[in-house]
Amino acid sequence: MKPTHVESRDRLIVALDLSSVEAAEALIARLGDSVTFYKIGYQLGYAGGLALVPKLAERGKKVFVDLKLHDIGNTVAKGVESIAKLGATFLTVHAYPQTMKAAAEARGSSLKILAVTVLTSYDDDDLHAAGFRFGVSDLVEARALQAQALGIDGLVCSGEEAATVRGIVGAQMALVTPGIRPAGSAVGDQKRIMTPGRAIAAGADYLVVGRPVVEAADPKAAAEAIVAEIVQAGG
């Protein structure tokens, strides 16, 4: 379930896409109070970064573990149980029914499960090349409905789908949007992007931002500028 009220600053989730725990700790120190919510994904997670989850939680930060689980149900359930013990706030799974069902049943009382609808680096051509008969918008909508029916807490989608998905699932599910690009920043490998302000206005609850903060000359100023845009958009 979506939290009832979220402070503007807590809507920014900075992706710690870095190669070591030391590099992550240095960035966290530099960002200080400007960032309250961090994401640990493949790069840092597989470099010992999961050990940071309880440490960040002890310091009052929230942590999103973005491992995008997808396996047989029993394996997903056991993985979810292990992540729940670390004190993470969010954990991602791919939006396949078996996977979502196993994760929802195993999550316990404090961990929230987010289902990744369609990766923000994908467009319709990428889905067709992968064998899907749906385009992005149809697949996101179908998966959002399946996730809701299975009791999933929130969805990962791009800002482009946020308004439609919000209309489909209502106010109770958290919408988490990567592919966020402040005006003028490099797009990189993302294909479905949106500015922070537009994503909030479209109904996103949380913005996931990696390179525009992590690779900025002044990461703290970059994070503060995104929070200011969130505030201006009414988030």
Ligand SMILES: O=c1ccn([C@@H]2O[C@H](COP(=O)(O)O)[C@@H](O)[C@H]2O)c(=O)[nH]1
């Ligand atoms: O659909 C998705 C799901 C997850 N991500 C993750 O978000 C960040 C985005 O980083 P940027 O540098 O801001 O592009 C990254 O960790 C991805 O693994 C996503 O981009 N899209």
